[in-house]
Amino acid sequence: MWNPVWMLLSGTLDDGTVTLRPIVPDDGPAVLDALSNDPSVARWTRVPWPYTRAHLEEFLHAVTVWHAGTSDLALGIVDHETQAFLGCIGLHRIGLSRSPRSAFLPDEVGYWVSKEARGRGVATSALQLLARFGLCDLGRPRLNLQTKVGNAPSAAVARRVGFRFVARVPATDVDDDDSDHDRFVLTAADLLDVEPSAVVSPSVP
Ligand SMILES: CC(C)(COP(=O)(O)OP(=O)(O)OC[C@H]1O[C@@H](n2cnc3c(N)ncnc32)[C@H](O)[C@@H]1OP(=O)(O)O)[C@@H](O)C(=O)NCCC(=O)NCCS
Numbered sequence: 635m636w637n638p639v640w641m642l643l644s645g646t647l648d649d650g651t652v653t654l655r656p657i658v659p660d661d662g663p664a665v666l667d668a669l670s671n672d673p674s675v676a677r678w679t680r681v682p683w684p685y686t687r688a689h690l691e692e693f694l695h696a697v698t699v700w701h702a703g704t705s706d707l708a709l710g711i712v713d714h715e716t717q718a719f720l721g722c723i724g725l726h727r728i729g730l731s732r733s734p735r736s737a738f739l740p741d742e743v744g745y746w747v748s749k750e751a752r753g754r755g756v757a758t759s760a761l762q763l764l765a766r767f768g769l770c771d772l773g774r775p776r777l778n779l780q781t782k783v784g785n786a787p788s789a790a791v792a793r794r795v796g797f798r799f800v801a802r803v804p805a806t807d808v809d810d811d812d813s814d815h816d817r818f819v820l821t822a823a824d825l826l827d828v829e830p831s832a833v834v835s836p837s838v839p
Pocket of ligand 1: 674
C-alpha cells in the first residue's frame with residue numbers, strides 16, 4: 635500500500651529559506667563536524683558526547699533502517715540558496731503507539747542547528763515545514779515535542795510554530811534520559827495556516 639512518508643523520502647520541503655531533504659551518507663562529514671565540536675547539542679538532546687565517528691556510523695545506519703521501514707524521517711536542514719548543511723530535524727515513531735522502551739514519543743519531532751547557523755530562524759523554518767508536512771500531508775493527528783527544562787531557545791522555537799505546552803514531566807517519566815522535560819503538542823488547529831504544504835517536490839533521483 636502507498637505510504638505518504640515516501641513523498642518526502644524522494645522529495646524535499648522548502649520555504650525559500652531552508653530546504654529539508656533526507657539525510658544521506660554524504661552528510662556524514664558535516665554532521666560529525668557539527669556534533670563533535672559543540673557539546674551544547676548533547677546537553678539539550680540525546681546526542682552522545684563526546685561525539686565520535688562510531689556514533690556517526692550508528693546514526694547513519696539507524697537512518698537507513700528508519701527510512702526503509704518508514705518509521706522515522708531524518709532530514710538534513712540545508713540552505714535554500716547554497717545547499718550548505720545547517721542541521722538536522724526528525725520525525726520519529728511515525729504513527730506508532732507509545733512504547734516504554736523507546737526514547738521517543740509517537741510522532742515526536744526533534745532538531746538541532748549547527749552553532750554557526752543559529753539565531754536566524756533556521757530551526758523555526760525547519761520545524762514549521764516538517765510540522766505542516768506531518769499534520770497535513772501525513773495526516774498525523776498531533777505532533778509531540780519534548781525539551782529539557784531550561785532549553786529556552788528550543789521552547790521559543792516550539793511556541794513560535796504553534797506548539798502548546800502541556801506538561802512538565804520528571805526525569806523518571808522520560809525513557810533513556812535523566813532530565814526533567816517540558817512536553818508540547820501541535821495539532822492542525824494550532825497551525826495558523828493549515829494549507830497542505832505545496833512544497834513537496836520529487837526532486838531526489
Ligand atoms: C534550539 C536550536 C535548535 C534553535 O535553533 P535556531 O536556528 O537558532 O532557532 P531560531 O533562530 O529559529 O529561533 C531561536 C529562538 O530562541 C530564542 N532564544 C535564543 N536564545 C534564547 C535565550 N537564551 N532565552 C530565550 N530565548 C532565546 C530566540 O529569540 C528565538 O526565538 P524567537 O524567534 O521567538 O525570537 C539551537 O539552539 C540548537 O541546536 N540547540 C542545541 C540542540 C537543541 O537544543 N535542540 C532542541 C532539543 S528539544
